[in-house]
Amino acid sequence: MTVLDVRDLRLMIGSGAATLTIIDGISFSIERGEALGLVGESGCGKSMTARSIIGLPPPNARVAGEIDFEGRDILRMGSRELRAYRASQVAMIFQDPRAHTNPVHTIGDFLTEAQCEIGGVTRAAARRRAIELLADVGIPDGEQRLALYPHQLSGGLLQRVMIASALAADPALLLADEPTTALDVTTQAEVMAILTRLRRERDLALLFITHNLELAAATCDRTAVMYAGGLVEVQRSAALHDAPLHPYTSGLLCARPSIDHADRRLVVIPGRPVSAFETGPGCSFAPRCAYAEERCRSEKPTRTAVGAASVACHRAAELQGSLPIGSVEAAS
Amino acid sequence: MDTSIAPTAARTGAPLSLAGRLFASLGKAGLIALVVILVVAFAAAAAPWIAPYDPQAIDLGNVFAAPSAQHLLGTDGLGRDLLSRLIWGSRTTFIGPLLVILMSTVVGSALGIASAWVGGVVDGAIARVLDVMFALPGIVFALVAVAVYGAGLTTAVIGLAIAYTPYVARVVRGAALRERNLPYIAACSVQGFSALRICVRHLLPNLRTLITVQAVASLGFAVVELAAISFLGLGVQPPTPDWGVSVATGLQASLQGHPAEALYAGTVIVVMVAAFNVMGDSLSARAGASRR
């Protein structure tokens, strides 16, 4: 069952002559219980995508297209409906939990406030639920923790509290914007384990935004790669990692050093990642692409199906199966 | 190889040049305020040429005259042309506060930066001294100075400048403390640059925006306070035309049924203060938006 269906989403900032396109028409969907990884570098528009889905684009942004959540279009919802939607249907966790918690409120306040305000639950009942939620995210002595302040918890613990709070209202969709980027790798593993387990238990749909392709490949069912405001490839994660269909995905995989061996030099993508408004006609990746042809520079490719995947590349069919994923000496 | 220089739009904002900031990004309100200030500044500078009469010219046959073709704003109790007195009065209204702000900004900034840089016990001691100075409002300081050294614009200006210094120092010190801990300052230390060089060549330029905004906003306060001191008879002495003095003499005239002088002088004071405040607000709003 499809929980989220995004169709031709566009986001522009500013107006008139100073309009900057950030998202340039993306489409994807997420099923119940599925995790979709959204991978991209700076300026590709992945955070803006999440903000559009949760109905909180920046004030001077114009959003076009359709975002269907369980059949209703979010972009056409009234503010009341939107608030209800955000309160109980969708939740979001962010990279920096400290920026999203009030330092003068205890964890207990943080977890019970929404329940009491919106759910009309008594404080005692809310506290009990909060302790249950903390246990769910692997914090056993919740009773004591409720009295603590955010600064008394480590980044990993606080992120778990954020997850607990996000799942309190039992949403159908969870948006996670780089939730583990600021955490140590061991903490990241713990938090990912919790997310995976909770997702399976509650049949939760997850949009997992990250710049780390390996993390997405390991924890998400499908991965979508975003570049300059567009999706260049969407595939099952394992397949994407073994046989990428788009030169950019291949470039990302090659650019990443391996933990198993050192290369004399890494294979780099020349230039730097750009945003949608910095691209010209034709494929947005063409200026940096080793496989670009004339056609690529003048004609913008649309995302088309290649087997079970979809890719936006004119040469996808001929490049299929031949794009590298590591250096020449690549071996496990 | 990464060779392109990113377009400014894609990157976070940054400190523009002083002129660039002032003229390009004040916003409507700020621009109007700037125009007002410039008009008054022009009046102050061109007073000898644009004032229709000598502000001191007494004409006892024409006291408290209503506005007419010869005297656009009428005359005061001694027959002096009100418009000319207003125009000439703008001079002290400008010079006085400007001097106050100039002195307090220079001394306060130096104190704030030095205190933040040295840190430790010295910083603590300076902070305590500033705290004590805060306890006395500006006017009280100026009154004390006047009581000791006699009335006059100079004394009032110096007294007020001393009173304003801790405000500048506090704001600058806070910002300097934040900047000082950033890696780029550490990078300078690593090179072995002298403390003076780092403070002047690296710290100060990054605080310039803040200091400027603070100074412009404070000009408004200085206008009011100096006018008040002159109103009390402790600043500019009559018969020198000054808006604060005009309010005082105009007050007595008001009681006799001739409110014109006090009203005009009071109005222009309010307009000037508002203009400086609005300028300060729009500068700080723009500066805040464009920091890094």
Next chain:
Amino acid sequence: MSDSPVAEAIGLRKVFRNAHARSETVAVADVSFSIAEGESLAIVGESGSGKTTIARMLIGLERATEGTIHICGREYGTGHIRTSERRRRGRELQIVFQDPYTSLDPHQRVGSCIAEVVRQHFGCDGATCAARVAELLDQVGLQSEHAQVRPHKLSGGQRQRVAIARALAARPRVLILDEAVAALDVSVQAQVLNLLADIRETTSISYLFISHDLAVVRQVSDRALVLHRGTVVESGPTAAILDHPSHEYTRKLRAAVPSRAWTPEQTQAVVTAEHTG
């Protein structure tokens, strides 16, 4: 040049005293290492491991509680460092910081920033200075036009290149890279890693590379130290440590790195021990 190490630290220890809580935090406890000429040593650790504190002690931004530091055969005392001594040290040891957005003076043009360092250490005139700046910009893969811009017009990767150029301007023997690529996009990170490898190949500079990223460490270093809560739990050739970790912490670290076949495992509820200071 000689067989003696170009950088050596013996028994480094740093204790932070918390005045309010009247407690002590031992950030670094008895860390020793040495770097030979042209070698690249990595210090690997997570947050709280003390790796950044070690960098700060070496560069003189932090005073070591105990221990000695020798760079280029000279002892670096830990007391108050005079400006002239700092200048001397700048010729031997330089650092590139993690955050490209705060490690450059936002008000200073790139060319002026680098020229300032060149003049500080070599006192040369305008023309020679400008030539050296152009040479450095070229060495880090930037164009001469970049000399005229302020940092805000540059991307993160470009800013890090400027930071590297500034560090190299002093012709140091040892360069500390404190998580210098951690804040960069993957594709840009690869470019900078290649650049660092190029620089090491063409000069005989040594690196002290501080990082939490094991893959990057493998790519960029010959030997590594693994740091956990201030102590060295393992040290040796990078490949050996990563392929056959002998300490439990190293194994745990290695196992937590996401890869194609990885699944996150729920570790024990370490929650009870997790309070920040």
